[in-house]
Amino acid sequence: MNWEIYADPLFRLPFAAGLLIAGVLPVLGALLMLREEWLAALGLAHLAAAGALLGLAVGAPAMLGASLGALGGGAVKSLGGARGNTAYGFMILIGWSALLLAAANTSAGDALGQAVMDGQIYFAGWTELAAAVLLTGLAVTALPRLMPRLLRARFFPRHDTANRLPAWRWHLGFDLLAAFGVAVGTATLGLLGAFALVLVPAWAAFRIAPGWAWTLWLAGLMGVAAYLAAFVLALGLDQPFGPALTAVCLALGGLIGALSRPAQGRRGA
Structure with missing residues (x-):
């Protein structure tokens, strides 16, 4: 492994952009x-x-195309009043079909499609870094306001209706924030790399965290740790970043799952 490559200024911007994204997506x-x-x-x-x-x-x-695609889907889902995973199942089918058809009918489509799937972390520049900074700023600003309302809507679903509160506003706000976060992550880290950062650290944190605040902190920390490990491994071993990140997230999730199982068994006893 060539350790000198990590000091190359070429990788500083990509590293910073990905690090910010890795801290937000798990939350x-x-x-x-x-x-x-x-x-x-x-x-x-x-x-x-x-x-x-x-x-x-x-x-x-x-980044612009990814943002428009995800934000459009998030807005339609939220304004249409859809809840649960069904709407996102249709998004998968629509996006998958459009992705492969676009790849098959555009010049250099296969190469571009593979780049989107694998992630373009090593080619990230100021645009990606600016998008990651904007995402982080929006999350830090919006989540403290949205989170109490989202928690109330989850555990007391009739409260907003009974008090005639405009619940659609915070549902739309969070849906758009999530859509933008996934768009930035997909354009930078790859399709399944972004999905792994959203799913696995949160799943692992839910298994071991004693409370909601701990869940958020642990999810963010595990996402950053997985990103750092994947960046080192992928760059040092000359591997595509998206699959490397996904593999590290899966290994982390498997480890947390194995360690938490005995504790759950003792609680059940």
């Missing part, structure tokens, strides 16, 4: 899992991937 994943909408990450990621490829095909930045 969004915890909220999606709480709402029983964890499939959102995969549905939105497919729409983002299709949007990124279509954007690249017409000369637009991948």
Whole structure:
């Protein structure tokens, strides 16, 4: 393994962009899992991937195309009043179909489609870093306001209706934030790499965290740890980043699952 490559200035911007994304996506994943909408990450990621490829095909930045694709899906889902994973299942089918059709009918479509699937972390520049900074700023600003309302809607679903509160506003706000986060993650880390960061750290945190605040912190920390390990391994071993990140997340999830099983057994006894 060539350790000098990690000091190359070429990889500083990609590393910083991915690190910010890795800290935000697992937190969004915890909220999606709480709402029983964890499939959102995969549905939105497919729409983002299709949007990124279509954007690249017409000369637009991948980040712009991915954002428009995911935000459009999130807005339609939220304004349509859909809840649960069914809507995201349809997003997967729509995004997958559009992605493969675009790849088959555009010049260099196969190469662009593979780049979107694998992730373009090593080619990330100021655009991706700016999008990651914007995502982090939006999450830090919006989540403290949205989270109490989302928790109340989850555990006391009739409260908003009984008090005539405009619940659609915070559901729409979170859906758009999640869509933007998945879009930025997909365009930078790859389709399944972004999905792994949303799903696995949140799932693992739910198994071991003693409370909601701990769930958010542990999910974020595990996402960052998985990203750091994947960046080192993928760059040092010359591997595609998206699959490496997914593999590290799965290994982390498997370890947490194995360690938490005895504790759950003792509680059940």
